């Protein structure tokens with residue numbers, strides 16, 4: 559991106575902030591490609607909130623900075639370049655904006671300041687064992703009992719539920735209506751009696767998502783967002799915010815830097831991998847795709863900020879951004895070579911300098927976690943609506959096929 563003098567000054571400010579304020583242990587954890595603990599995330603949220611930068615894309619009325627699109631993109635880039643962790647999109651990019659648009663005054667007053675100050679972590683209770691792409695098939699039920707709903711059912715693939723304070727949840731409140739018309743959007747305190755969270759360990763060795771069970775969970779009616787049985791438009795608008803964020807331009811740049819670092823520190827037949835033709839060709843192709851993604855993302859965010867309702871075409875960003883991350887992770891594994899196959903479970907969770915992993919602090923070769931991160935990236939083309947479904951949306955609603 560071309561920096562104006564003002565933007566260059568802003569970039570320098572963000573760069574300095576990350577250098578000075580990001581705790582050393584967080585930087586080392588992110589740099590080594592490991593998963594952060596909940597305490598590390600919360601510590602970083604608190605630091606960003608003190609600076610007023612936890613939700614800089616929100617309007618000032620709700621604790622944001624009202625930054626321009628260019629500022630947001632510079633911020634994301636510098637955060638990724640400085641080894642800061644990716645922020646929780648579900649909390650800061652989904653439920654926050656949804657409450658601004660659909661929440662009532664009381665919900666906004668209670669939740670938005672809590673999120674903006676880093677005190678609240680949310681998770682998303684949409685998917686169920688029998689309802690993923692076909693979300694309207696969900697069967698978790700909420701029946702009204704006086705001034706409460708009573709929720710029964712289960713959710714699956716709920717990212718971060720083991721750490722979350724609250725969950726926003728789709729539940730069926732009218733079984734007689736058309737599937738989409740009988741769903742309500744509820745805000746539920748994760749400490750409510752009757753909620754059980756069971757972590758799922760993925761092929762990568764990490765527990766990024768969970769099963770969440772609801773057994774007679776009582777939820778005040780005041781926690782209903784929008785109208786009863788009319789949660790579907792609220793749910794869909796949130797997916798629109800999600801897809802915009804899921805272009806993951808900054809995260810793609812983070813992978814590009816890792817690919818370059820891995821290939822620079824490795825040799826193949828006596829030649830640095832970064833100088834091998836196969837690597838250079840793949841790197842250049844991915845870099846070009848990243849430039850195109852960034853141009854498209856800028857365009858969409860500008861339209862959104864100008865007040866336009868983004869249509870189905872926004873699916874393109876999710877499709878491109880998620881696939882590109884996978885290709886970067888594959889390139890990193892190929893650049894590392896056979897060593898990347900050595901999965902060291904201890905290296906996934908222990909801190910930097912872990913003797914078993916054989917890695918020095920901040921080692922950018924990322925050997926011990928490369929395969930895990932590659933498997934983790936497989937989920938990006940499924941989460942938030944699978945690639946096949948995104949292709950269908952683009953074919954039908956944008957191309958009119």
Ligand SMILES: Cc1cc2nc3c(=O)[nH]c(=O)nc-3n(C[C@H](O)[C@H](O)[C@H](O)COP(=O)(O)OP(=O)(O)OC[C@H]3O[C@@H](n4cnc5c(N)ncnc54)[C@H](O)[C@@H]3O)c2cc1C
Pocket residue numbers: 681682683684685686687688689690691692714715716717718767937938940941942943944945946947950
């Ligand atoms: C990393 C990760 C994090 C996630 N986090 C959350 C979360 O926090 N909260 C949450 O609620 N959910 C979450 N999910 C779940 C995610 O939203 C669902 O996995 C997704 O909607 C797909 O649903 P499914 O897994 O039931 O697969 P299915 O819908 O059963 O799909 C199976 C396969 O069939 C294909 N398919 C389905 N329908 C069609 C169609 N009409 N045309 C062509 N192909 C089709 C799909 O593309 C896929 O390949 C997460 C998933 C992942 C991978």
